[in-house]
Amino acid sequence: MTTIMDVAAAAGVSASTVSYVLSGKRTISAATRSRVERAIEDLGYRPHAGARALASNRTNVVGLVAPLREDVNVNVIMQFVRSVTTTARHHDLDVLLLTQEEDAGLRRVSSGSLVDGLLVMDIEADDPRVDVLTSLDRPTVLIGVPDDPRGLSCVDFDFAGAARAAVGHLTSLGHRRIAVLASPPRSLTRHAGYAERVRDGFREAVRAAGAEGAYQPCEPGAEGVRRSLAAVRSELPGVSALVVHNEAALPSLLAVLAEEGLDVPGDVSVVTIAASEGANLLRPLTSLDIPALDVGRIAVEMLVARIGGERTAETRLLAAPLVDRGSTAAPRG
Amino acid sequence: MTTIMDVAAAAGVSASTVSYVLSGKRTISAATRSRVERAIEDLGYRPHAGARALASNRTNVVGLVAPLREDVNVNVIMQFVRSVTTTARHHDLDVLLLTQEEDAGLRRVSSGSLVDGLLVMDIEADDPRVDVLTSLDRPTVLIGVPDDPRGLSCVDFDFAGAARAAVGHLTSLGHRRIAVLASPPRSLTRHAGYAERVRDGFREAVRAAGAEGAYQPCEPGAEGVRRSLAAVRSELPGVSALVVHNEAALPSLLAVLAEEGLDVPGDVSVVTIAASEGANLLRPLTSLDIPALDVGRIAVEMLVARIGGERTAETRLLAAPLVDRGSTAAPRG
DNA sequence: ATGAAAGCGCTAACAA
DNA sequence: TTGTTAGCGCTTTCAT
Numbered sequence: 001m002t003t004i005m006d007v008a009a010a011a012g013v014s015a016s017t018v019s020y021v022l023s024g025k026r027t028i029s030a031a032t033r034s035r036v037e038r039a040i041e042d043l044g045y046r047p048h049a050g051a052r053a054l055a056s057n058r059t060n061v062v063g064l065v066a067p068l069r070e071d072v073n074v075n076v077i078m079q080f081v082r083s084v085t086t087t088a089r090h091h092d093l094d095v096l097l098l099t100q101e102e103d104a105g106l107r108r109v110s111s112g113s114l115v116d117g118l119l120v121m122d123i124e125a126d127d128p129r130v131d132v133l134t135s136l137d138r139p140t141v142l143i144g145v146p147d148d149p150r151g152l153s154c155v156d157f158d159f160a161g162a163a164r165a166a167v168g169h170l171t172s173l174g175h176r177r178i179a180v181l182a183s184p185p186r187s188l189t190r191h192a193g194y195a196e197r198v199r200d201g202f203r204e205a206v207r208a209a210g211a212e213g214a215y216q217p218c219e220p221g222a223e224g225v226r227r228s229l230a231a232v233r234s235e236l237p238g239v240s241a242l243v244v245h246n247e248a249a250l251p252s253l254l255a256v257l258a259e260e261g262l263d264v265p266g267d268v269s270v271v272t273i274a275a276s277e278g279a280n281l282l283r284p285l286t287s288l289d290i291p292a293l294d295v296g297r298i299a300v301e302m303l304v305a306r307i308g309g310e311r312t313a314e315t316r317l318l319a320a321p322l323v324d325r326g327s328t329a330a331p332r333g
Numbered sequence: 334m335t336t337i338m339d340v341a342a343a344a345g346v347s348a349s350t351v352s353y354v355l356s357g358k359r360t361i362s363a364a365t366r367s368r369v370e371r372a373i374e375d376l377g378y379r380p381h382a383g384a385r386a387l388a389s390n391r392t393n394v395v396g397l398v399a400p401l402r403e404d405v406n407v408n409v410i411m412q413f414v415r416s417v418t419t420t421a422r423h424h425d426l427d428v429l430l431l432t433q434e435e436d437a438g439l440r441r442v443s444s445g446s447l448v449d450g451l452l453v454m455d456i457e458a459d460d461p462r463v464d465v466l467t468s469l470d471r472p473t474v475l476i477g478v479p480d481d482p483r484g485l486s487c488v489d490f491d492f493a494g495a496a497r498a499a500v501g502h503l504t505s506l507g508h509r510r511i512a513v514l515a516s517p518p519r520s521l522t523r524h525a526g527y528a529e530r531v532r533d534g535f536r537e538a539v540r541a542a543g544a545e546g547a548y549q550p551c552e553p554g555a556e557g558v559r560r561s562l563a564a565v566r567s568e569l570p571g572v573s574a575l576v577v578h579n580e581a582a583l584p585s586l587l588a589v590l591a592e593e594g595l596d597v598p599g600d601v602s603v604v605t606i607a608a609s610e611g612a613n614l615l616r617p618l619t620s621l622d623i624p625a626l627d628v629g630r631i632a633v634e635m636l637v638a639r640i641g642g643e644r645t646a647e648t649r650l651l652a653a654p655l656v657d658r659g660s661t662a663a664p665r666g
Numbered sequence: 667a668t669g670a671a672a673g674c675g676c677t678a679a680c681a682a
Numbered sequence: 683t684t685g686t687t688a689g690c691g692c693t694t695t696c697a698t
Binding site for chain 1: 334377379380381382383384385386387392394397401407408410411414415418419422427428429430431432433434438440441442444445446447553554555581582583584585587588589591592612613614615616
């Protein structure tokens, strides 16, 4: 293993000079700098991460707590993780992945000085991790907004705004009876913020527009979709438009509607709130596209700022653009 | 920050005793042990990861190189990553996620002593990373099998075996004209091992059974599916069974077949090679279930063994169980 | 503009 | 069974 001493010897300088060439924290003469860089190159030298962490109190690693459960939207998570790692590398950070053992994991990597900061996904309204995180006193950014962020920074997609925008789009086309096919029931029971915010944004927008709405959780799979459609139709007969916030249910939904002989958007309009662009579906769908890539990037940037000493916490909600892919139209008759 | 010295002082012992209590590398009297454990508990002590790495040459972190691209099967990756992190934690390891900057990333974390070993996914037949990895001289396990593993250990799902099993199942039902709807064309052009092995296993099995086969890459989405189906039917008129190795295309395929008025399995039998159990599809499908969880677990276990000093490299191919979910039947007539 | 040297917190000989 | 101590490789004061 080649150390900073080897480099120093090869370049005919002291170890500290090599260190300063690397960090740029001292002005170095051009001649010295190039000798050192040459030696680093020749020897293939890489600073020892542990030694560096020990001496500098910085690991250049951030922890990412991601829910790799089955019942969350795999596409969103994936896009998000990708943009986090990409952005992190732009800031010379590596990413440590934590998926389970919630509290214990947070404590371990934080108190053990494994990471400089934490990114925590899938925050629930009353998430118990918020308390743990504040007590840990490491820079932290939450992806999702709890009821009380306790001084932690948050980033999230504006689900309520997306629901309102969907309703606005549909009512402006003339729809008066609109239903949401939402996340599976357990998303609500575990107080996943996104589910509650879609519901609340939807109800508010429907009321404001003087329209009628039904909110219906939905299990993915053909059976779940059929059940939810039946429930919606009995609660709101003559429903003419669907807002779908459930990516896993989309394939079945389109197939079931086709089975029933219903045309989209002729017989029923469909808007989705989704991350992937639905290229694999039977037909493209008009959508509030969740900007997962932006959420990830911004989360990292906020974390970097806090690691750099920024003290003020903020909460940022990102709006979704409505992309018209032709699955909505004015209602029949 | 509480250090090992604080713990030692609180317990009235030396730092090394605390260290040995933690590592178990020395026999400690019950009395001392409990005093130390008490102090650790009281002070909430966690060893400093960097200091530990510096002194012991072990980081207890493994690097996971995962392709978070769009064109790979997100479900497989997800399951796989989950089983890797879970298994890693059982061995007291953390997981550092690398997704891009291929070679540079490998060098950085390896030479920089950030990780004790590497797990590299999505290995291609002539993958250039194999050379880099052998030169790095860190314990490494490949997920996927290159043409020449150069002494590295490999784990993978037995794609050729799965294709053979699918054909065997179908021919035993009486099918003589069988087609594969395979991964998108670019999987083959970039020499993704799994695509080539499915193709080769399929051709071999079809020949051995004296049946006829067509192999057709397939883009996901309704259009891609329609095109591929047309190609298959013109190449192999009267095709009565489909082997689908393309999870993203499944929703569209089922919808398109339904549109055409074809019943599964009455008019056409369908077998998939897939990771998720297809619970979100229009109907359950008989499948060679890719044991992504097992692959991840075994990969970690092999890596742990190598980190522990095991020298012999091995390649393990995991067979898939065929799970009958009723989407196959004897051909008509 | 550069060097010398004191740690950072831990592990693992070496001693007792 | 336990303690003492010499590093591990780097950063960063303090000197010059």
